[in-house]
Amino acid sequence: MSTFRFPLEKVLELRKHQEQAAALRLAEAQREAERARRALDALEELRRQGRDRLAQAHGAGGLAGHLQNLRYLVDRLGQLVADANAVTRAADERVSAMLAELSVALQERRIIDRLRERSLDEWRAEQARAEQKLMDDVAGERHERNAANQAREVSEPL
Numbered sequence: 065m066s067t068f069r070f071p072l073e074k075v076l077e078l079r080k081h082q083e084q085a086a087a088l089r090l091a092e093a094q095r096e097a098e099r100a101r102r103a104l105d106a107l108e109e110l111r112r113q114g115r116d117r118l119a120q121a122h123g124a125g126g127l128a129g130h131l132q133n134l135r136y137l138v139d140r141l142g143q144l145v146a147d148a149n150a151v152t153r154a155a156d157e158r159v160s161a162m163l164a165e166l167s168v169a170l171q172e173r174r175i176i177d178r179l180r181e182r183s184l185d186e187w188r189a190e191q192a193r194a195e196q197k198l199m200d201d202v203a204g205e206r207h208e209r210n211a212a213n214q215a216r217e218v219s220e221p222l
Contacts, residue, residue, distance in 0.1 A: 070180045078130045079173035086169040090162040097155035104148040111141040 070076065101154040126134075 066191075068184055070183055072176055072179060076173070076176045079169070079176050081168040083162060083166070083173045086162065086166040090159070093155065093162040097152065097159050099147065100152040100155040104145065104152050105133050107141060107145045107148050111138060111145055114138040114141050143207045 114134065114137050118131070118138055121131055121134055
């Protein structure tokens with residue numbers, strides 16, 4: 065009995081490798097997006113604290129220079145938050161792109177997997193047919209031998 069050999073095995077291995085690489089890139093993109101979100105959250109919290117301090121200083125009648133410095137700090141934090149928002153959006157877009165890439169790689173691997181399964185099923189069916197033919201041939205030969213032996217026994221009196 066021969067062993068099964070899938071002609072596209074190397075393609076299947078390549079597809080598996082591409083799928084794994086895409087999964088790794090997706091994981092890295094997700095980690096980067098999470099870092100960007102944490103940085104954004106931290107900057108938003110700093111900006112909120114700065115606004116609170118500005119409001120407190122303004123309500124307490126703080127010095128104009130102090131208020132101006134706080135206003136500058138809050139404005140600068142606002143710019144940093146806007147930049148962090150852009151970085152977070154870009155990271156989320158990268159995650160979406162990597163997810164789409166993984167989806168394509170997964171689909172391509174599944175196609176080759178299905179081809180392999182179909183090929184394996186055909187091979188098994190062919191093996192079963194060959195085995196059945198062999199069994200039929202053996203049974204036919206045995207029947208012929210038994211018939212010949214019976215004919216000989218009938219023709220040869222004891």
